[in-house]
Amino acid sequence: MRPVSIIGIGCTKFGERWDSSLRDLIAETGIMAIEDAGVSGEEIDALYVGNMSAGRFVEQEHIGALIADCAGLSRLHIPSTRVEAACASGGLALRQAMLSVASGYQDIVIAAGVEKMTDVSSGAAADALAAAADREWECFLGATFPALYAMMARLHMRRYGTTQEELAEVAVKNHRHGSMNPLAQYRMEVTVDDVLSSPMVADPLHILDCSPITDGAAAVVLAPAERARRYAEVPIRIIGSAQASDTLALHDRRDLTTLDATVHAARKAYDQAGIAPSEIDLAEVHDCFTIAEILAIEDLGFFEKGAGGSAIEDGLTSLDGPLPINTSGGLKACGHPVGATGIKQAYEIVLQLRGEAGSRQVDDAEIGLAHNVGGSGGTAIVHILSR
Amino acid sequence: MMTMKTRAPRFWRCIPQRYNLIGTHCAACDEYYFPPRNICPNCRRDARIEEYKFKGTGTVITHTTIYSATEDFERQTPYNLAIIELDEGPRLTGQVVAPPGEVKIGMHVRPVFRILGKEGERGIIYYGTKFIPVEG
Ligand SMILES: [Zn+2]
Numbered sequence: 001m002r003p004v005s006i007i008g009i010g011c012t013k014f015g016e017r018w019d020s021s022l023r024d025l026i027a028e029t030g031i032m033a034i035e036d037a038g039v040s041g042e043e044i045d046a047l048y049v050g051n052m053s054a055g056r057f058v059e060q061e062h063i064g065a066l067i068a069d070c071a072g073l074s075r076l077h078i079p080s081t082r083v084e085a086a087c088a089s090g091g092l093a094l095r096q097a098m099l100s101v102a103s104g105y106q107d108i109v110i111a112a113g114v115e116k117m118t119d120v121s122s123g124a125a126a127d128a129l130a131a132a133a134d135r136e137w138e139c140f141l142g143a144t145f146p147a148l149y150a151m152m153a154r155l156h157m158r159r160y161g162t163t164q165e166e167l168a169e170v171a172v173k174n175h176r177h178g179s180m181n182p183l184a185q186y187r188m189e190v191t192v193d194d195v196l197s198s199p200m201v202a203d204p205l206h207i208l209d210c211s212p213i214t215d216g217a218a219a220v221v222l223a224p225a226e227r228a229r230r231y232a233e234v235p236i237r238i239i240g241s242a243q244a245s246d247t248l249a250l251h252d253r254r255d256l257t258t259l260d261a262t263v264h265a266a267r268k269a270y271d272q273a274g275i276a277p278s279e280i281d282l283a284e285v286h287d288c289f290t291i292a293e294i295l296a297i298e299d300l301g302f303f304e305k306g307a308g309g310s311a312i313e314d315g316l317t318s319l320d321g322p323l324p325i326n327t328s329g330g331l332k333a334c335g336h337p338v339g340a341t342g343i344k345q346a347y348e349i350v351l352q353l354r355g356e357a358g359s360r361q362v363d364d365a366e367i368g369l370a371h372n373v374g375g376s377g378g379t380a381i382v383h384i385l386s387r
Numbered sequence: 388m389m390t391m392k393t394r395a396p397r398f399w400r401c402i403p404q405r406y407n408l409i410g411t412h413c414a415a416c417d418e419y420y421f422p423p424r425n426i427c428p429n430c431r432r433d434a435r436i437e438e439y440k441f442k443g444t445g446t447v448i449t450h451t452t453i454y455s456a457t458e459d460f461e462r463q464t465p466y467n468l469a470i471i472e473l474d475e476g477p478r479l480t481g482q483v484v485a486p487p488g489e490v491k492i493g494m495h496v497r498p499v500f501r502i503l504g505k506e507g508e509r510g511i512i513y514y515g516t517k518f519i520p521v522e523g
Contacts, residue, residue: 123457126455126456126457126458127457127458139457140504141480142460142468143468144455144460151470152449155492158492199454199455201453203451203452207455249480251448251479256448256449
């Protein structure tokens with residue numbers, strides 16, 4: 001396996017993009033990433049695109065060929081593959097692209113992610129998202145996604161004394177970070193009181209504990225590290241990439257307050273990179289719900305199990321803290337177009353490592369981590385990037 | 388709705404399990420499975436699988452009250468959902484029929500046969516197992 005670098009990035013504005021179709025979003029982000037890398041169409045060997053549910057959201061499948069077509073590459077007949085792992089589809093696209101370059105089989109490969117979610121009603125969107133859970137033995141019984149994470153939150157609160165205020169602090173922090181990100185869906189800040197007084201969705205999670213329904217797309221361009229300097233002034237190396245799976249249904253897991261898939265993927269990625277969790281300078285983690293960020297920073301080895309809530313309340317994961325988490329605003333404030341999220345996380349880390357993150361720039365960032373989860377933890381994907 | 392065409396048969400296929408909590412038991416390693424497994428992950432080729440009807444009594448491991456649901460369940464809100472550990476060992480997800488706020492971690496529950504849901508306005512009603520608190 002040979003080392004792989006990211007040489008170009010692109011990301012659309014996230015939000016309710018009523019004026020833009022799935023195709024518009026793909027074209028917008030594809031062009032940005034290709035121009036940023038400075039590659040020509042003829043050089044591109046393959047495309048991978050993460051997309052969870054275009055069939056449900058816009059009644060369009062065959063997204064692989066569609067993205068090549070929309071990116072203006074149809075006459076080059078480039079192989080284009082859609083991958084799906086629910087909300088981790090983007091992370092999976094990045095990993096498949098990385099494997100293809102690392103193997104030596106292909107050189108210049110694009111990893112993209114896209115989801116157009118606001119063409120259907122919010123009820124229909126919730127039902128499409130619920131397909132990431134176990135339809136037969138969770139959803140048929142009335143489970144929703146917020147409900148599954150609410151049940152993890154309830155047990156975490158019982159076992160470790162985590163409070164609703166600590167959960168709310170995740171939203172407060174991520175909205176503050178999002179207010180500094182021009183691509184974020186939400187630019188407004190919120191307070192703990194705002195979160196706690198917002199309508200209850202699934203006790204103890206309020207609506208402001210949940211990530212929103214979002215349209216958006218993102219793309220990155222990969223190349224063999226030895227050739228990366230030809231294209232990029234500051235190529236970013238992928239020094240760790242790992243994926244792990246677990247039971248689809250939450251109730252079958254070993255422990256309801258740990259995502260074992262995250263633990264396993266993280267351990268493998270740290271091993272590949274040859275680093276300890278303490279060497280990470282910043283991370284984008286999968287905060288589909290506020291409790292998910294607390295679980296993530298514990299399962300990734302940044303904090304002891306049970307200490308995630310107080311770490312956030314103490315400001316340890318804020319932009320000016322020792323380990324900034326979700327500088328983009330996370331899924332919570334930047335938005336969560338499910339198939340695009342994993343690629344947007346890589347986009348944010350690359351931006352930070354290049355020193356191009358503007359008012360939310362983390363000083364001297366050398367190593368960053370991206371953590372993407374599918375469903376309630378059936379899939380986890382971890383990437384570690386380095387300057 | 389497109390879901391109406393596909394859901395009912397998928398639901399009916401598992402009626403014995405859903406109505407009566409029928410699972411399996413591996414006599415080789417004494418592990419219980421719900422939903423039923425016909426391959427025991429512990430024993431694989433050496434498994435001795437038999438059908439087993441669960442008592443249905445169990446303990447609430449964790450729970451929530453749902454105020455905002457998917458379209459098929461919106462009319463039932465608020466309702467309680469829990470992860471329940473059956474006395475024989477397996478865990479499952481199910482509704483607990485009780486006023487919001489009365490479900491607690493560690494609470495003992497027993498099964499009741501109830502309407503689970505309805506698809507759309509004139510949709511098919513389907514039945515299954517819910518749980519209620521056991522007194523004392
Ligand atoms: Zn066995």
